[in-house]
Amino acid sequence: MIEVEGLTQVFGDKTVVDDFSFTVQPGGVTGMLGPNGAGKSTTMRMIVGLDRPVRGSVRVNGRDFRLSTTPLRDLGALLDPTALHPGRAGRVHLQALAATNGISRSRVDEVLDLTGMAEAASRRVGTYSLGMRQRLGIAAALLGDPQTLVLDEPVNGLDPDGVHWVRELMKHLAAEGRTVLVSSHLMSEMALTADHLVVMGRGRLITQGPVAEVIAQATQSDVLVHSPESDRLAAALSGIGATSRTAPDGALLVTNVTAAQVGELAASLSIPLHELTPQQGSLEDAFLALTKDDQEYVAGGMPSDATRNGAQR
Incomplete structure (x- = not known):
């Protein structure tokens, strides 16, 4: 378990993490989400003891991780896959970590096999692609067979097969009862991987909870209805407090009502239905809605034709 209470970090005159509290329970994958500059990586560095908070506390499995005498056995972390000596072979890097713990x-051979890095283990790290460095970093995080894992953007640079492998690995580790905290900017991947979410912006907690609850609280649920008598159905739905709008293909998108209520109302009026599908917002929709006021870096929009023409001259 990871317990974060009132965590605060200040760099110069900027408060990067501000009174941030959350808990990561064992037995599930917890995704940490936030815009660029939200404080995710800084929070992870404080969890593993690389940065000391100005205020607040972090407990890993009930104690301060900085006091651990067997750090790799207590917590495995991947924070920066590029923080490797370029002239050292992958196997030698892991052997050095193993020797000091x-x-x-x-066990080095086991994690090399597990991460698909056995054949490249004798090569120098400087020759590795970003995806290979990610795999070596994950191998290092797993080296001590830890109960707790903290992974910052672990699928960055991986191909689709590698992304799928990391997803299944995290689910498997969580199913074994381990504590898994992972950050990612890939909303579609987090929707497939995470059981719980912690969403932060500008260093503060925005919300946390099961994935479905976070999506439900931040997005609008619709019921998609296809009917040859959509006008009559829309009028009837307004009578029970539902709101309908017409999609480009003529279907109704109905809010403030469940699919069951739509079906029962249509049946009572003998209105035929060709489709009746509940539609839930996506995690991406929820993330954008939750963080819309906490985006620190906002693009200026798509360039106009005039801007593009000016750049070509």
């Missing part, structure tokens, strides 16, 4: 060399 009382971990056998056979």
Whole structure:
């Protein structure tokens, strides 16, 4: 378990993390989401003891991780896959970590096989692609077979097969009862991977909870209805407090009512239905809605034709 209470970090005159509290329970994957500059990486660095907070506390499995005498066995972390000596072979990098943590060399071979890095293990890290460095970083995080994992953007640079592998790995580790905290900017991937979410913006907690609850609180649920008598159905729906709008293909998008209520109303009026589908907003929709006031870096929109023409001259 990871317990964060009132965490605050200040760099110069900027408060990067502001009275931030949340809990990561074992047995599930918790996704940490936030715009660029929200404070996710800084929070993770404080969890693993690389940065000392100005205020607040972090407990990993009930104690301060900085006091651990077996750090790789207590917590595995991937924070920066590029923070590797370029002239050192991947296997040597892991062997050095193992030696300083009382971990056998056979475990090095196990994590190299697990991450698909066995064949490249004798090559220098400087020759690795970003995806290969990610895999080596995950191997290092798993080296001590830890109960708790903290992974910052672990699928960055991976191909689709690698992304799928990381997703299944995190689910498997969580199913074993481990604590898994992961950050990502890929909303579609988090929707497939995470059980719970912690959403932050400008260093503060915006919301946290199960994925479905976070999406439900931030997005509008519609019921998609196809009917040859859509006008009559829309009028009847307005009588029970529902709101209908017409999609480009003529379907009705109905809010403030459930699919069951639409079906029952249509049946009572003998209105035929060709489709009746509940529609839930996406995690991306929820994320954009929740963080719309906390975007620190906002693009200026698409360039106009005049701007493009000016750049070509």
